[in-house]
Amino acid sequence: MTLKQLIPGLCLAFALGGCIQDEALNVEAAIDGCTGSDVQLAIINKQGAQKSIDIYISRSADLSRQKLEFTLSQGSTIQANETLPGDTENTYDFSTQNPRYFTVTSEDGSNTPVYTISMIPAELPTSFHFENLMEGSSDYPILYEYTPGAGGNVTKVLQWASGNPGFKLTGMAADPLDYPTIQVSEGRSGKAAKLETKDTGSFGQMVKMRIAAGNLFVGSFDINNAIQDPLGSTRFGYPFTQKPVRITGYYKYKSGGLSTDADGNPTEEADRGDIYALFYKAPDNNYTVAGDVISLDGDINPEVILFARIPEMTEAGEWTYFDLPFEFQNGYTAADIDAQDLADGKYKLGVVFSSSIKGAYFIGAVGSTLWIDEVNIECE
Numbered sequence: 013m014t015l016k017q018l019i020p021g022l023c024l025a026f027a028l029g030g031c032i033q034d035e036a037l038n039v040e041a042a043i044d045g046c047t048g049s050d051v052q053l054a055i056i057n058k059q060g061a062q063k064s065i066d067i068y069i070s071r072s073a074d075l076s077r078q079k080l081e082f083t084l085s086q087g088s089t090i091q092a093n094e095t096l097p098g099d100t101e102n103t104y105d106f107s108t109q110n111p112r113y114f115t116v117t118s119e120d121g122s123n124t125p126v127y128t129i130s131m132i133p134a135e136l137p138t139s140f141h142f143e144n145l146m147e148g149s150s151d152y153p154i155l156y157e158y159t160p161g162a163g164g165n166v167t168k169v170l171q172w173a174s175g176n177p178g179f180k181l182t183g184m185a186a187d188p189l190d191y192p193t194i195q196v197s198e199g200r201s202g203k204a205a206k207l208e209t210k211d212t213g214s215f216g217q218m219v220k221m222r223i224a225a226g227n228l229f230v231g232s233f234d235i236n237n238a239i240q241d242p243l244g245s246t247r248f249g250y251p252f253t254q255k256p257v258r259i260t261g262y263y264k265y266k267s268g269g270l271s272t273d274a275d276g277n278p279t280e281e282a283d284r285g286d287i288y289a290l291f292y293k294a295p296d297n298n299y300t301v302a303g304d305v306i307s308l309d310g311d312i313n314p315e316v317i318l319f320a321r322i323p324e325m326t327e328a329g330e331w332t333y334f335d336l337p338f339e340f341q342n343g344y345t346a347a348d349i350d351a352q353d354l355a356d357g358k359y360k361l362g363v364v365f366s367s368s369i370k371g372a373y374f375i376g377a378v379g380s381t382l383w384i385d386e387v388n389i390e391c392e
Contacts, residue, residue, distance in 0.1 A: 037120035038087045043127055045083035045150070047232075049298045050074075052134060052250065053156055053169040064111075064128040068169040070251040071133035072357025073297055076107040078131060087119025093126065106131045136230070136250050136361060137168035140261075140387040142205040145195050152176035152191045155205060155228065170250070172205075172228050177235040178242070179224045182215040192226035192367070196383070200262040200331045204385035207367040209268055209283070209376045216374075220274050223378060225371025229364040231300055243372060246303030248290065248362030253355055254391035256338045259289045259320050259363065261387035262331045268377030271370065283377035286369040287334060288321035289389070290362045293353065300360065303372050317344040317359075325369070331385070361389070 046054040046065060050073040055066045069078070076098050082090050093113040098105030106112060111130035118124070137157050146154040153176065161167040174193040185191050196206045207226025216222045219239055230250050237245040263285070271283045290305060292315045305313040312319055320336040340346075353359065365384050368376025 037118075038085060039118050039120050039122055040085040041088045041116040041118035041123040041125055042085045043082050043090070043116060044085065046080055047083075048078060048080045050078060051080070052136075053158070053171040058125075058127075062128070063125050064130070066130050066132055068132050068134040068167065070297065070357055071135060071166060072251050072253075073133075074107075075110065075131060076105045077103055078106055079103045084116060085118070088116055090114055090116050132167060134167045134169045136252050137170055138254075138389040138391065140170070140363075141202065142195060142199065142385060143203050146171075150177075151188065152180055152185070153188050153194045155193075155195055170230065173231050173233045173246075174226075174228050175224055175233060175246070177233055178238040178245075179210065179212070181235075181238070182212045182224070184210065184213045184215075192224050193228055199383075200385040202385075204383050205365070207285075207365060207382045207384070209367045209371065209378055209380040211378045217276070221374045222272065222274065222276050223368065223371065223374055223376045225366050225368035225376050225380075226382065227364070227366040227371060228384065230362050242374075243303040246372065247300035248303065248305055248364065249292065249294070249300045249360030250362075251294075251297065251357035252291070252359055252361035253357055255349060255354065256289065256291055256318060256320075256361060256389050256391050258335060258337045258390045259287075259387065260333070260335045260390065261287075262333055262385050263287065263325070263328065264331055264383040265325055265328050266379075266381045267327055268368075268379030268381075271368070271375050271377050274374045279375070283380045284369050285325040285380065285382040286322065286364070286366045287325070287336070287384075288319065288364050289336070289338070290316045290320075290364075291318035291338065292316050292360055292362075293358055294360050297357070301362070305362070306372075308370065308373055312341050314342050316341050317348060325382075331383075363387070363389070 042058050050069040053068040057064045096105045111128050114127045144156045155172040157170040159168040176191045176193050192210045194206050209225045212224050231248040234245040265285045267283050271279045271281050318338040319341045320338045367380045367382040
């Protein structure tokens with residue numbers, strides 16, 4: 013190669029290196045999501061000059077210690093405009109100032125919008141219709157329930173949790189409708205939830221999580237712990253101030269056939285769906301029971317006081333009504349439910365739907381599908 017041929021190549025290499033090194037820093041500064049141990053629903057308004065977040069938390073939560081995890085645009089940072097004595101890292105005191113103001117700074121420092129963040133006490137609803145879908149907050153569908161308070165009543169909210177964040181890791185979803193848990197328009201009344209057991213591809217084979225059941229539950233899912241401890245990353249329950257008596261609703265179900273185990277080997281057991289609900293007392297407001305509340309042998313977590321479960325789900329091509337009574341478990345009786353502790357939100361309710369009854373243990377059949385709609389919790 014001659015010197016004349018070499019010089020242009022070197023110039024091009026230096027130019028490309030300069031482009032990489034001088035890549036523009038991100039100018040966007042936005043809050044895309046907010047989670048926390050007490051957070052049930054975060055409604056974000058980032059349109060126009062007045063940006064705000066309404067964070068709905070249990071009315072039994074401690075406003076002086078709100079641990080918040082913000083999802084921010086790439087490279088941006090967040091800071092409370094005023095540091096209060098009760099603030100620590102990622103924990104903020106809203107007991108004396110509510111709302112509070114937070115500034116988000118873009119990666120390049122050019123954009124600094126201020127968000128007004130309000131903590132709003134709320135209760136868990138007792139009717140679930142699956143009509144609402146969070147918009148623009150993630151790559152996967154997130155269903156929620158929202159009934160604003162009126163006439164002195166407390167607002168009722170629920171952001172449904174699911175395993176969709178874990179399925180995202182598999183890379184098997186090309187668009188939101190490819191996820192195990194989605195919303196569909198053909199409900200018993202209006203829209204409904206559709207839960208389908210999916211193949212997790214080569215990623216699932218590598219980590220011995222070959223299927224992902226479609227699931228929907230009252231609780232939370234910790235994506236950061238999903239691979240190391242999938243059962244521990246799934247947490248059931250939210251503060252509930254009434255004693256549940258029964259859970260009713262409608263379902264349709266189609267089995268995918270014989271289940272396979274975590275190693276991909278076929279079993280002799282046909283897959284079926286599951287519906288259950290649990291009620292227990294939490295030692296503190298941040299505590300929730302883990303996803304192994306029902307063992308593979310069918311044993312129920314000893315902390316569970318009341319439990320309701322569909323006996324055996326069969327295939328149903330039309331909307332089918334279910335009516336499941338809550339029954340005392342583990343030797344508990346009505347005398348063990350303290351009225352004052354119940355009023356103070358020290359008991360928690362969990363509701364779980366799954367397209368594969370053993371999906372939490374990665375046992376199931378691809379294609380098993382459960383549709384759920386118009387669910388109600390009847391209470392004393």
